[in-house]
Amino acid sequence: MAKRNTIALIALGVMVLCMAVGASAMPALHDVRPGYGVTAIGWLSDYHPPLKGTPGDTRVYYLDSGKPGATVYVQGGTHGNEPAGIIAATILVERAIPTAGRLIVVPYGNNANIDYNDQYRLDVPPYFTIEVEGGVPRTFRYGSRRTNPAYEAQPDPEVYVTLDGGVHDGAEIRNLNRVHPGKPDGTLTEQIAYAINRLLIEEKVDVAIDLHEAGVGDRLENVLVAHQRAFMAGVYAVLNLSAQGLHFTLEPSRPEFRGLSHREWGDHTPALAFLTETGNPGQTSEYENPDIVNDPKNPLHERVGRQLALIRAVLDATAQLGLPPMTYEGVPTYADLVRDGLGPWLNAPTAQP
Amino acid sequence: MRKAASVVLLVALLAGALSAAPAFAAVEAPALITSAGQSPGALMVRVLADQAGVANTYDTLATADALAGAKSLIVVIGASQKGLGAAGIDVNQEYTRVESLLAQAKAQGIPVIAMHVEGAPRRGATSDDLSRLVMRYAQYVIVRADGNEDGFFTQLAQQYGATLRLIDKTADAAAALRDLYGN
Numbered sequence: 001m002a003k004r005n006t007i008a009l010i011a012l013g014v015m016v017l018c019m020a021v022g023a024s025a026m027p028a029l030h031d032v033r034p035g036y037g038v039t040a041i042g043w044l045s046d047y048h049p050p051l052k053g054t055p056g057d058t059r060v061y062y063l064d065s066g067k068p069g070a071t072v073y074v075q076g077g078t079h080g081n082e083p084a085g086i087i088a089a090t091i092l093v094e095r096a097i098p099t100a101g102r103l104i105v106v107p108y109g110n111n112a113n114i115d116y117n118d119q120y121r122l123d124v125p126p127y128f129t130i131e132v133e134g135g136v137p138r139t140f141r142y143g144s145r146r147t148n149p150a151y152e153a154q155p156d157p158e159v160y161v162t163l164d165g166g167v168h169d170g171a172e173i174r175n176l177n178r179v180h181p182g183k184p185d186g187t188l189t190e191q192i193a194y195a196i197n198r199l200l201i202e203e204k205v206d207v208a209i210d211l212h213e214a215g216v217g218d219r220l221e222n223v224l225v226a227h228q229r230a231f232m233a234g235v236y237a238v239l240n241l242s243a244q245g246l247h248f249t250l251e252p253s254r255p256e257f258r259g260l261s262h263r264e265w266g267d268h269t270p271a272l273a274f275l276t277e278t279g280n281p282g283q284t285s286e287y288e289n290p291d292i293v294n295d296p297k298n299p300l301h302e303r304v305g306r307q308l309a310l311i312r313a314v315l316d317a318t319a320q321l322g323l324p325p326m327t328y329e330g331v332p333t334y335a336d337l338v339r340d341g342l343g344p345w346l347n348a349p350t351a352q353p
Numbered sequence: 354m355r356k357a358a359s360v361v362l363l364v365a366l367l368a369g370a371l372s373a374a375p376a377f378a379a380v381e382a383p384a385l386i387t388s389a390g391q392s393p394g395a396l397m398v399r400v401l402a403d404q405a406g407v408a409n410t411y412d413t414l415a416t417a418d419a420l421a422g423a424k425s426l427i428v429v430i431g432a433s434q435k436g437l438g439a440a441g442i443d444v445n446q447e448y449t450r451v452e453s454l455l456a457q458a459k460a461q462g463i464p465v466i467a468m469h470v471e472g473a474p475r476r477g478a479t480s481d482d483l484s485r486l487v488m489r490y491a492q493y494v495i496v497r498a499d500g501n502e503d504g505f506f507t508q509l510a511q512q513y514g515a516t517l518r519l520i521d522k523t524a525d526a527a528a529a530l531r532d533l534y535g536n
C-alpha cells in the first residue's frame with residue numbers, strides 16, 4: 001500500500017514536472033511584422049536563461065537610432081485580455097523609425113497568459129482580427145489576466161505574499177502585475193517579472209511604460225499612474241494630453257501596494273516608471289457580447305491612439321524635464337488613428353515600409 | 354452637418370466670450386496655491402499658473418500663516434486617497450486645514466479662487482464635500498466641464514454668488530488664470 005502510494009506520488013511528480021517544463025516547450029509566437037526601425041530582435045530569456053524554451057519567454061524588439069538619447073521600454077500584454085497595449089506596442093515595432101535614443105518594445109509582456117481562457121468572459125472570443133490594407137485580416141490572440149495555471153509547477157497558494165510583504169489573493173501569484181520585481185528561482189510568472197527587471201537594469205532603461213486596459217467606466221479608465229520619481233513628468237504628460245483634448249487622470253504609485261510595475265520598476269531600477277489604462281469593452285461587466293475591436297464608443301483604434309499619444313506625451317515630458325530625448329517618426333497620432341482606423345497603420349503582407 | 358456644427362461652435366464661442374469676459378475682474382498675484390483633497394490637480398494648476406505668468410507660492414498643505422504676503426488664494430479641489438495617504442493625513446484633518454485657511458483668507462479680505470480641473474473622474478463624495486466647503490468662500494470658480502455635467506458647480510456658484518468659468522480641457526485653466534489675473 002505504502003509502495004503503491006509512493007509510485008503514485010512519483011508519477012504525479014513527473015506529471016507536474018512535465019506540465020511545468022515539458023508540455024509547453026515553446027513560447028507562443030505572434031503576428032508581429034517588424035519595420036525598418038527594428039535594429040535587433042531578442043528574447044526575454046536573454047536576461048534570464050531559465051526562461052528559454054518556456055511559455056514565459058517572449059520577443060524583445062530593439063529600435064536603436066544610433067544617436068544619443070534616452071533608452072525607453074514599452075511593454076504591452078502584461079494582461080493578455082487588454083489588447084490596446086499589445087496593438088500599440090505592435091505598431092511601434094512595425095512603424096516607428098527612431099531618430100534619437102533607443103526604444104525597446106515587448107508586445108506580449110506575459111506571453112504565458114495569451115493562450116489561456118480563465119472563463120472570466122465566455123462572450124469574448126480568444127482571437128480578434130484587424131483588416132489591414134488589401135482587405136487582408138490579421139489575427140491576434142485574446143488571452144487572460146493571469147498566467148495559464150498549466151504552465152506553473154505549483155498550484156496557487158491560499159494567499160500570495162510579495163517580496164515586500166504585500167498580501168494578495170492566492171491566484172494573484174499568476175498575475176504578472178502583482179509579482180514585480182520577481183524572483184530568479186520563483187514561479188514562471190515571478191521569473192518573467194525577474195527577467196523584465198534585469199532587462200531594465202542591463203539596458204539602462206531611463207523610462208519604462210506598462211500598457212494596460214480596464215473596464216469602461218472603471219475608476220482606472222484613462223488613468224496614468226506615475227512612480228514618485230516620475231510624478232512631475234506625469235503632470236506634464238497629462239497637461240500635454242489635455243491640450244490635445246485627451247483626458248487622462250494622474251495618480252501616484254501607492255507606496256503600500258507592492259508588486260505592481262510602476263511601483264517596483266521605479267523602486268528597483270533607475271527607470272522612471274509609468275502605467276496607463278484605457279477602457280476595454282471586453283473587461284466591462286455590464287456589456288454583453290462586447291466587441292473589443294469595433295465597439296462604437298470605445299473602438300480599439302481609439303484606445304490604441306490614446307496609448308500611443310500617451311507614450312509620446314510621456315517622452316516629451318521627460319525631455320522637457322531634462323532627460324535626454326527619445327524620438328521617433330512614422331507612428332500614427334491619435335487623430336491619424338481616429339481618421340484611418342488601425343488597418344493602414346499595421347503592416348500588410350505586401351506592404352512596402 | 355459640418356456647417357451646422359461650425360455655426361453651433363461659433364455661437365457657443367461667442368456666447369462664451371461675451372459671458373466670460375466682463376464677468377472676470379482682475380485678481381492680484383502673488384497667489385497661494387493649495388490643494389483640498391491632495392489630488393495631483395494642485396500640481397497641475399501650479400504648472401499652468403507658471404505658464405500663465407501668475408506669480409505663486411505652492412503648498413499643498415498650507416496653513417493660515419502661509420497667507421502672509423499672498424494677494425489671492427487658489428484652492429484646487431480633488432480628493433485622492435493616494436495623495437492623502439502620501440501626505441499622512443486623513444480626510445477630516447484635510448477638511449479642518451482647508452476650512453481654517455479659508456476663514457483666514459476671508460478675515461484678511463483675500464479673494465478665493467476654487468478650481469476643479471481633473472473632471473468627472475475626480476468627483477465623488479469626498480471631493481464633493483470639499484467642494485461644498487471651498488465654494489462657500491470662493492469668489493471665482495474654474496471647473497473642467499465634464500466635472501459639472503450634473504450642474505453641481507453651477508448650482509453652488511449661484512448659491513454663493515461666485516463667478517463660474519467652465520473649461521473643456523485641464524490645460525485651458527492656464528488661459529482662464531491669465532484672464533482672471535489680467536496677464
Ligand SMILES: [Zn+2]
Pocket residue numbers: 078079082177211212213
Ligand atoms: Zn492590466
